[in-house]
Amino acid sequence: MLTQVAPAQAVRGAKKIKGPRALGLLEFGPNRKPRLIPIEILYDGQYYDASAYKASPVPLALWSGTVYEGVQSGISQGLFTVTGALENQETKEWLAEGTWLPAGSIPAKSAKKAGSSEPRGLNDDSGPPVLRRAATAEQPKVPETPPAPSVPPVPPAPPQPQPAGAPTQPQTPSAAAPPAPATSAAASPPSDATPPEDPNRPTLKRGKPAPKPLEPLPSAAANSSQPTAKSTAQPQAPSAAAKTTPMQLIPAISDADGPEPQSYKYDMKPDDESQLRTKVLALAADEVRARAKQLSGATTPSSEAARKPGQRAKAAASRPAQPTFTDVQFRAFDLSNSNEPILILTAGARLPQNPKEKADPSSQLQFLVALVARQDINGDFHKVFSNVTDTDHLDVLPQMEFIDAVDADGDGRGELLFRQVSDAGSAFVVYRVIGNQLWALFQGTPGA
Numbered sequence: 277m278l279t280q281v282a283p284a285q286a287v288r289g290a291k292k293i294k295g296p297r298a299l300g301l302l303e304f305g306p307n308r309k310p311r312l313i314p315i316e317i318l319y320d321g322q323y324y325d326a327s328a329y330k331a332s333p334v335p336l337a338l339w340s341g342t343v344y345e346g347v348q349s350g351i352s353q354g355l356f357t358v359t360g361a362l363e364n365q366e367t368k369e370w371l372a373e374g375t376w377l378p379a380g381s382i383p384a385k386s387a388k389k390a391g392s393s394e395p396r397g398l399n400d401d402s403g404p405p406v407l408r409r410a411a412t413a414e415q416p417k418v419p420e421t422p423p424a425p426s427v428p429p430v431p432p433a434p435p436q437p438q439p440a441g442a443p444t445q446p447q448t449p450s451a452a453a454p455p456a457p458a459t460s461a462a463a464s465p466p467s468d469a470t471p472p473e474d475p476n477r478p479t480l481k482r483g484k485p486a487p488k489p490l491e492p493l494p495s496a497a498a499n500s501s502q503p504t505a506k507s508t509a510q511p512q513a514p515s516a517a518a519k520t521t522p523m524q525l526i527p528a529i530s531d532a533d534g535p536e537p538q539s540y541k542y543d544m545k546p547d548d549e550s551q552l553r554t555k556v557l558a559l560a561a562d563e564v565r566a567r568a569k570q571l572s573g574a575t576t577p578s579s580e581a582a583r584k585p586g587q588r589a590k591a592a593a594s595r596p597a598q599p600t601f602t603d604v605q606f607r608a609f610d611l612s613n614s615n616e617p618i619l620i621l622t623a624g625a626r627l628p629q630n631p632k633e634k635a636d637p638s639s640q641l642q643f644l645v646a647l648v649a650r651q652d653i654n655g656d657f658h659k660v661f662s663n664v665t666d667t668d669h670l671d672v673l674p675q676m677e678f679i680d681a682v683d684a685d686g687d688g689r690g691e692l693l694f695r696q697v698s699d700a701g702s703a704f705v706v707y708r709v710i711g712n713q714l715w716a717l718f719q720g721t722p723g724a
Contacts, residue, residue, distance in 0.1 A: 297531040297686050298326055298337040302346050302356060304524040312372040314338060315704045316718045318685055323718040327370045334361050338372040344528035349681055350540040353526055354378040527682040527693055540681040540690040542608040542617040553606045556621045560647050564599045564625045567664040599625040609681045611690035618709055619649045622678050641666040646676035661714045674698035698722055
């Protein structure tokens with residue numbers, strides 16, 4: 277069924293990629309030094325685990341010199357070049373280190389121009405640039421002043437003998453020699469003084485300087501004086517910033533013959549975004565209440581429908597209150613360039629306890645919600661995917677963390693990249709939206 281429907285959902289005119297096409301995830305820590313986590317490799321229409329594909333001994337996706345392009349929502353962010361790989365012996369996870377070149381610092385490809393439109397000597401390499409001053413005629417002339425008459429130095433006075441009981445007073449240099457006349461010092465500057473700067477001279481300026489990092493405290497051996505309060509509080513700033521800086525995740529693609537990246541963001545006005553967010557939160561609230569009923573052993577939807585109208589109204593009046601959502605992440609994408617937004621929401625939720633009812637164990641749980649919805653051209657909402665778990669049941673139902681939209685197979689259509697977290701470990705899943713369902717193109721194994 278997937279083979280019959282999937283080609284109809286592909287972008288018209290897209291080139292079929294045979295691969296190899298590798299997908300990884302770049303993690304940027306507090307020190308902004310990235311590392312690459314291999315996810316999957318597409319080769320000849322088949323998906324393979326990138327951490328195990330041709331691992332002899334290093335996986336093919338982590339060979340030194342392999343270049344990945346970081347793409348965030350389909351937009352290029354820079355290039356990552358693998359320089360080394362390391363396997364964690366305990367978790368059996370592979371990680372790669374390398375160099376990161378942001379998109380803004382990548383030199384643009386120079387296009388060839390006609391000889392008539394190119395000035396003579398424009399591309400001639402004449403060596404490093406030379407900083408020259410302005411012409412002598414443009415410099416302000418310094419008025420010439422006659423040299424001041426030289427004053428012979430005054431020899432120091434011989435020391436006077438002092439009585440035996442009188443205290444000795446050291447002679448200072450200022451007392452030994454009288455000061456020079458102020459008129460001579462102001463009239464003629466010293467011979468080795470530099471001429472005044474030309475205000476019209478060219479200056480060489482670089483980019484905006486980066487903020488100077490905080491200097492570490494000097495050691496006790498280097499500084500014998502007692503440190504001040506400012507110096508003792510200085511090393512605490514980097515540690516506090518390192519704890520508060522979130523981990524940035526950017527998908528990365530390595531493909532020599534792949535298509536150019538394209539944006540999958542769905543542009544909308546703030547008012548439209550607020551309305552869509554409210555509707556998706558209402559769907560998420562229904563999913564949280566349904567999960568709470570399932571955990572508390574409440575009635576199922578079939579038994580709910582069998583109730584009489586009066587009983588259903590009474591049950592509706594005793595429904596739990598609105599969930600309280602925290603850490604809400606709402607994003608919208610246009611994956612197939614069809615102007616139909618795909619809405620993704622992830623959040624934490626709690627249900628407040630009703631004081632008129634007995635203690636409900638579900639009110640003490642921290643729910644973890646992942647919801648995918650689709651809005652068609654008529655404005656109707658369709659639930660595509662829902663995953664609601666809690667912190668006490670991750671061994672049964674894993675948490676789904678949404679990462680980003682990425683073109684995993686190189687057909688120009690975006691897929692959804694999730695990370696599945698459970699008590700057994702974490703794994704990555706790549707989904708394609710087909711109609712009102714999600715189809716898994718690649719499913720990793722937790723803890724493998």
